[in-house]
Amino acid sequence: MKLRKVTAAAAAAFALSLTATACGSDDGNGSGSGSGDDKITVGIKFDQPGIGLKTPDGKYTGFDVDVATYVARQLGYKPGDIEWKEAKSADRETLLQRGDVDFIAASYSINDERQKKVDFAGPYLLAHQDVLVRSDDDSITKPADLNNKRLCSVTGSTSAQNVKTKLAPQAELQEYGGYSECLTGLENKAVDALTTDDSILAGYAAQDQFKGKFKLGGFKMSNENYGIGVQKGSELKAKINTALEKMVSDGTWDAYVKKNFGPADYKNEPAPKIGVVVS
Template sequence: MKLRRVTAASAAVLALAVAATACGSDDKDDSSGSSSGGGNKKITVGIKFDQPGIGQKTPQGYTGFDVDVATYIAKQLGYSEDQIQWKEAKSADRETMLQRGDVDFIAASYSINDERAAKVDFAGPYLLAHQDVLIRADDKSIKSPEDLNSKKLCSVTGSTSAQNVKDKLAPKAQLQQYPTYSACLTGVQSGAIDALTTDDSILAGYASQANFKGKFKLGGFKMTNENYGIGVKKGSDLKAKINTALEKMVSDKSWDKAVEANFGPAEYKNEPAPKIGNIVK
């Protein structure tokens, strides 16, 4: 009889343990959500906060071509707009942010190159831009890339733009690195800097701002090809999913609408939408 009582008690304890385990599993499943973004799950996206026409944080929210592209991608992945958490992705921080898992993907005028591709994966490209310079409207001394020799040339920390010019076109250019494009632009406006160099799409966004109209001009040099890609962590399955979303964005004309909405006011002459995997050298 004593043996039966102990066995019965053990069985009762075991039953409670199984029930507790089952309840724990249910709770975990309910709270974990899914990769498609159910419930309160968020997707974190890195963008630029200070690039008009590309990615800009304003009192009304976030605007720009990259913001529109990222929003479209997120929706295709199953996330609504209010489930997107935007995070600033400065040029020097992008690879680290992806490697640490701070963001799910980055859409931040992120040009694809071999050095970056060794650290992260890229979906796309989704835009072909060209490196150019922005100078003061009354500056008649810079008419070609070679005229940048001995000039103070600004770009942001972590960007390869200014170094490209010095290495290939104007070896005597005096490189200046500032933390943001806005800081470079202020330097150009004051005369402390002669030219700001980066992609023409970014420069057009700045030049088209109401408070800067008539004060700056693009050089129109098209010095390099810049293939904008969506950065994801190395080996992430998001790359294939984002490529599918980008293909759909082009086919349903949402890409064209985003280009017109963000670059149209600056009369930016964009290239046609690139094909996925087609890197223009």
């Protein structure tokens, strides 16, 4: 695997303090969402168990939620100061560009196309693209077996297109609004496989109502470097990088991985080096 720098500006991260920023700033540097300096607005997924989930009783759980809460605390905000906002895959760049959120931690893979529109702190997790299939389906044992299969992913995600472009050009793509819809389609045999990051798939497969129904392919079809998205030019990028460095060094990162992925027996990669993307 090759390593490359996310940006030369990442080196400046360690020189900046972790004092809270004025989230209501409209000075054009992308430092806030207009919510006032007593609150911070954070985009997360609402429908990804183990990553970002809004529970029926209104609580927020998952690895990204824990990471975002840690980062916000380092920026000077208590958990009660965080306003959570749903960040669907197709909406993430728009939410940042409009200033609807201060930052996004939502299984947000760093790639060149997205970096044209937003900046990323991190990465803070290295996942791999995989597939989830029904446990009784033995017809998909390698990526090429996805040819002529109905492959589901969500609108705005690059996962299904990666498969069709590089691995299984005859795959029949099905795009749904959310992973939960894909999962329902897989369970009902409307689709044959669901593709996204292994961390997300493991979270779904580990849910009590789905135990024994699905299995991971274990294909590791790509490297997905999860980053925290901010507006272009935002001073938050450097401060978040510093917070992420501390989270890894003080052992909190390992604790969050064990807490959120341990029940699914997820074989995670070691904590990535902040500022370096594995390609």
